[in-house]
Every structure is written in C-alpha cells, then in structure tokens.
Amino acid sequence: MADPQIMNEAESPRDALEEGRLSGSFVGSVVAAIEAEDFEGARALVAPLHPADIADLFALVPETTRGLLAMAIGDALDAAVIAELDDYVRDDVLAEMSAREVAEVMTRLDTDDAVAIIEDMEADEQREVLDALAPADRADIEAALTFPEESAGRLMQRELVAVPETMSIAEVVAHVRAVTDPATDFWEIFVVDPARRPVGTIRLSWLLTTPPEIAVADIMQREQTLIPVDMDQEEVALQFQKYALISAAVVDGGGRLVGVITVDDVVHIIQQEAGEDVLKLSGAGDGDINEPVFSTYRTRSRWLVTNLATGIISATIIGLFSDSIEALVALAALSPIVASVGGNAGNQTMAVTVRALATNQLTEANTRRTIWREIRVALLNGLTLAALMAMGTTAFFGNAVLGGVIAFAMLFNIVIAGLAGVMVPLTLERFDADPAVASSVFVTMITDSMGFFLFLGLATLVGVEYLG
Structure with missing residues (x-):
C-alpha cells in the first residue's frame, strides 16, 4: 500500500x-x-x-x-x-x-x-x-x-513529409493524412522532383491558409538551405543560427533528400559544442559528473602531466638566472607577476580566437586583420599595466630602475601573449587539430617561459647592482 x-x-x-x-x-x-x-x-x-x-x-x-x-x-x-x-x-x-x-x-x-x-x-x-x-x-x-x-x-531523422510539386494543396493534405504517422512531428513539407531532389518547401501555416485548389508549385518557397549528409554537426548548428532555420533538408552526394534536421536537435548540439569547447580549454574531458571516476582520471591526468612538463620548462628558465635571484630576492617576488599577467592576457585572446574559429567569424579572409587587432589590444593593455607596475614597484622598492625593468618585461610579455593567443589556435586549425583541445597548454607555456625569461634576462643585463 x-x-x-x-x-x-x-x-x-x-x-x-x-x-x-x-x-x-x-x-x-x-x-x-x-x-x-x-x-x-x-x-x-x-x-x-x-x-x-x-x-x-x-x-x-x-x-x-x-x-x-x-x-x-x-x-x-x-x-x-x-x-x-x-x-x-x-x-x-x-x-x-x-x-x-x-x-x-x-x-x-x-x-x-x-x-x-x-x-x-x-x-x-x-x-x-x-x-x-x-x-x-x-x-x-x-x-x-x-x-x-x-x-x-x-x-538527421528519416521521418519527414515529401510531396511532388504537381500536387494541389488539397492533395497534399490528403496525402499527409494517409501516409504520415501521427507521432511524427514536422514543421515543413519538402517538395521534391521525380529524382527525389528537394526543389522547395511548404510551411504548415501556408498549407492551412491556402485555398485547396492552388498548386504546390505556386506557393512553395524555392530557396532553401540544404545540408550535405557528411557536414559536421557544428557547421549544421551554424547554418541554423545564421539562416534562422526551423528545419532543413539533408541531401546525399547526388542531391537526393535522405532526411531532415530540426531545430530542437540543433539546440542540443549548440549546448553540447559550447560545453565541449570550454571543457577542452581546461583539459577536463567530458566534464560530466556522471562519468566513471577512472575515465575522468585518465582524461585529466594526461593534461596535468603535460602541464607539469611545461612547468618544468619555466622552472629551468628560472634556474638559468639563479645567481641574479640570489643577489636580489625582489626578482623572485616580482617574476611570477609578469608571467601571471601575461598568461591571463594570452588566455583572453585565446578564448576569443577559439570562439571566432568555432563560429566562422575568423577565416582566411580576415586573419591578418584579426592578428593586427590583437597586437593593438595587447599594446594598449601592456602600456597600461606596465605603467601601473612601474609606479608600484618604484614606490615599494624605492628603485626606479627595477620599476623600468619590470615595466618593459610586462609590456613585451603581454604583446607576446596576445600573439600566442591568436597564433596558437590558428596554427592548430591549419593542421586540422581542434584548437580548443591544446591551445591553453601551449599558450600558458609560452607566456610563463617568456615572462620569466624577459624579466630575469633584462634584470641580468642591467645588473643587479643597479636594481638593489
């Protein structure tokens, strides 16, 4: 009970x-x-x-x-x-x-x-x-x-409604009632030629409001977006977004109608692809809390090991300047700031670039313009942060030379970070690799390594005796 x-x-x-x-x-x-x-x-x-x-x-x-x-x-x-x-x-x-x-x-x-x-x-x-x-x-x-x-x-789903353009509206209604499963949802009727190639569409609103004796050929919309059967689902989602589609015909290599994709399926794809890109940037795998623990461990550990390797590269660069660091402890305190700010700047540019690639905003036609744009943004950010850091360092340590060194290092590292943030995803894209998967690892390695190298290298060139 x-x-x-x-x-x-x-x-x-x-x-x-x-x-x-x-x-x-x-x-x-x-x-x-x-x-x-x-x-x-x-x-x-x-x-x-x-x-x-x-x-x-x-x-x-x-x-x-x-x-x-x-x-x-x-x-x-x-x-x-x-x-x-x-x-x-x-x-x-x-x-x-x-x-x-x-x-x-x-x-x-x-x-x-x-x-x-x-x-x-x-x-x-x-x-x-x-x-x-x-x-x-x-x-x-x-x-x-x-x-x-x-x-x-x-x-795609294969359940769809297709009629020849020789029918009248009354015949279409009768045909739909006779052959369509009541459980089949559809928003458009596809009009096909004798070889089953799509030649137009009829919206349900037109079907309901058009006199029954009117021919299909007289009211159908001939312009339509056709989806090749082998098109990647991310590109399908972009087509739906760009042309505000409710449904679209899927055609095979011969142009014949083989299925239909509807907007409810595309909503899932947009959500899935957006989530995947964010998770790939962090190396978190599927990011599903229902994924088995060992599967999650394998995915995440690969990227953590890779990050460990890039961290060793940065540590090696720091080791090259151990004498300078020993002579002036301030270098050890300030160098992580240069690397961290550069890393954040690179990640900002990288996120924008990966999104632009995913949404087809960034193509071969505007690559140079985009690179130049990001250089200008990096220069402006670099000048602003370099000035702030120079004033702060000079005031805290009482040494204008040290403030100038960290300012130059930060400016150059942010510019390098901007270039890396756009060039790394573009390079991966050119080699048919997913830019969302590995970009963050390479960008972080570049910005950290160059941050330490620029700051500690400039400090060594200037001479620690002038920085103390």
Missing part, C-alpha cells in the same frame, strides 16, 4: 520542482520509497513528472538506485524519458534492460535519437539490439551508422 503522504505529494508535481529543478527533498522521498521497497509509492511520486524531469531524477539518484527506480516506475520509463537521459546514466539504465526491451524503446524514437542510443553501445550489444528490431527500422539505423560521428547523417 502506498504511503498516503506520498500520494498527496504526487498530486502536486509542481511541489517537486524548485526553480525548474527537482528539489532535494523530492529526490530524497523517491530514494526513501525505493529503499523501503515501496515501489508503488515511488511510482506515484514520479508519475506526474515531465519526461525530462524523470530523466533528471535518474541522474540525481545514486547509481545503485537507478536499476530499482527503472523497475519501480515501469511504463513511465518510456522512449521520451530514454531520449532525455544523460549518456552515462542511460548506459546504467539500459544495462538493466534486455536487448528486446531496448529495441522496443528504439522503435518509438525518431531515427536520430535511436542512433544516439545505439552508437554508444559495444559491438556485440549493438548487434543484439539491431537483430531484435524490425527489418525497416534496422535498415534505417544501420544506414545512419555508416555516416561519420557528429555528422548531419547521424543527427
């Missing part, structure tokens, strides 16, 4: 949410019901939730509870919930299901969502699930898996 208190809570699903998120007390109530083996009570709590909130619930409960939660909610764990699950959480949930149960879920998903699920499975698990699918569904998914990862072919 379900706890009456639980049933009362279930009648008010909004009480489970705080600012759009599941409250800690609600999650605790669900976990408590499961631990008490009160599956009926847990089901009553979860039943009123939106599929996206149920997916969040799976991510918030302990890993050991996910299998029991799936068992408790039963039919509420439907295709809509599976499609919303975090990748790592979905793996845990699917592990509790048989291949036939997974296949049953996939038959109720759009092709793109089904592919997103199966592409992360091991080869033997993939084969089991594919064998359990109906031949038509299996053929669609296998065809999608032949396209490169993170391409339009993987992102």
Whole structure:
C-alpha cells in the first residue's frame, strides 16, 4: 500500500520542482520509497513528472538506485524519458534492460535519437539490439551508422513529409493524412522532383491558409538551405543560427533528400559544442559528473602531466638566472607577476580566437586583420599595466630602475601573449587539430617561459647592482 503522504505529494508535481529543478527533498522521498521497497509509492511520486524531469531524477539518484527506480516506475520509463537521459546514466539504465526491451524503446524514437542510443553501445550489444528490431527500422539505423560521428547523417531523422510539386494543396493534405504517422512531428513539407531532389518547401501555416485548389508549385518557397549528409554537426548548428532555420533538408552526394534536421536537435548540439569547447580549454574531458571516476582520471591526468612538463620548462628558465635571484630576492617576488599577467592576457585572446574559429567569424579572409587587432589590444593593455607596475614597484622598492625593468618585461610579455593567443589556435586549425583541445597548454607555456625569461634576462643585463 502506498504511503498516503506520498500520494498527496504526487498530486502536486509542481511541489517537486524548485526553480525548474527537482528539489532535494523530492529526490530524497523517491530514494526513501525505493529503499523501503515501496515501489508503488515511488511510482506515484514520479508519475506526474515531465519526461525530462524523470530523466533528471535518474541522474540525481545514486547509481545503485537507478536499476530499482527503472523497475519501480515501469511504463513511465518510456522512449521520451530514454531520449532525455544523460549518456552515462542511460548506459546504467539500459544495462538493466534486455536487448528486446531496448529495441522496443528504439522503435518509438525518431531515427536520430535511436542512433544516439545505439552508437554508444559495444559491438556485440549493438548487434543484439539491431537483430531484435524490425527489418525497416534496422535498415534505417544501420544506414545512419555508416555516416561519420557528429555528422548531419547521424543527427538527421528519416521521418519527414515529401510531396511532388504537381500536387494541389488539397492533395497534399490528403496525402499527409494517409501516409504520415501521427507521432511524427514536422514543421515543413519538402517538395521534391521525380529524382527525389528537394526543389522547395511548404510551411504548415501556408498549407492551412491556402485555398485547396492552388498548386504546390505556386506557393512553395524555392530557396532553401540544404545540408550535405557528411557536414559536421557544428557547421549544421551554424547554418541554423545564421539562416534562422526551423528545419532543413539533408541531401546525399547526388542531391537526393535522405532526411531532415530540426531545430530542437540543433539546440542540443549548440549546448553540447559550447560545453565541449570550454571543457577542452581546461583539459577536463567530458566534464560530466556522471562519468566513471577512472575515465575522468585518465582524461585529466594526461593534461596535468603535460602541464607539469611545461612547468618544468619555466622552472629551468628560472634556474638559468639563479645567481641574479640570489643577489636580489625582489626578482623572485616580482617574476611570477609578469608571467601571471601575461598568461591571463594570452588566455583572453585565446578564448576569443577559439570562439571566432568555432563560429566562422575568423577565416582566411580576415586573419591578418584579426592578428593586427590583437597586437593593438595587447599594446594598449601592456602600456597600461606596465605603467601601473612601474609606479608600484618604484614606490615599494624605492628603485626606479627595477620599476623600468619590470615595466618593459610586462609590456613585451603581454604583446607576446596576445600573439600566442591568436597564433596558437590558428596554427592548430591549419593542421586540422581542434584548437580548443591544446591551445591553453601551449599558450600558458609560452607566456610563463617568456615572462620569466624577459624579466630575469633584462634584470641580468642591467645588473643587479643597479636594481638593489
């Protein structure tokens, strides 16, 4: 028997949410019901939730509870919930299901969502699930898996509405009602020629407001954005953003219509790509708190070891000037400031450059102009900070020569940092490497090494006897 208190809570699903998120007390109530083996009570709590909130619930409960939660909610764990699950959480949930149960879920998903699920499975698990699918569904998914990862072919769904331009509006309406699955969502109807090449589109608003006897050819919009099946998903997102698309036809090498990409899929891609770039800049891997600990360790440790190596380079440069540092301790206190400010300046330029590359703002056409712009910004920043540092150092240490040395070092290092911040991502891009992955390591190495070298080198040239 379900706890009456639980049933009362279930009648008010909004009480489970705080600012759009599941409250800690609600999650605790669900976990408590499961631990008490009160599956009926847990089901009553979860039943009123939106599929996206149920997916969040799976991510918030302990890993050991996910299998029991799936068992408790039963039919509420439907295709809509599976499609919303975090990748790592979905793996845990699917592990509790048989291949036939997974296949049953996939038959109720759009092709793109089904592919997103199966592409992360091991080869033997993939084969089991594919064998359990109906031949038509299996053929669609296998065809999608032949396209490169993170391409339009993987992102597109094959469920769409296409009609010839010889039809009238009345015939289109009849056709849609006769052949379209009611579960299929669409915002545009694609008009194709006899070879199934897209020649135009009809918006649903036009279909509803145009007299039935009007021919499709008379109202369709002939200009449209076509997405090649092998286009990278990041470029697809840029096309949607640039042309304000709701949906777009995907075409194969022969220009034939093979699928459609809709804006709801692109929103996920934009969020995913933006998050990936930020995490790559820090070397944090996927950055998913549901990722297994050892997988996270492997990703982060690689970059930490690389940073350790670049740190050794900076330490070696400091060691070259050990005599100067011993003669004037102020050099040891001030040198990290030069390196740190240069590093921050380089990271600012690098972040702007990586974003410009990702959004196609920075191309071969404006590379030189962008480099010159960043040099000017670096000079202005360098002059400002150098002047402030010169005055501060002179006032604190009572030595204008020392203030001048650190000012020159800081100015040159900030200019170098600006150049490194734009040139390192550009260089990586030219060699077909992801500039978001390794830029920060190289920029930090350059700014730290040059900061120490410039300041300690200038101090040695001037002579420590004039700086004390």
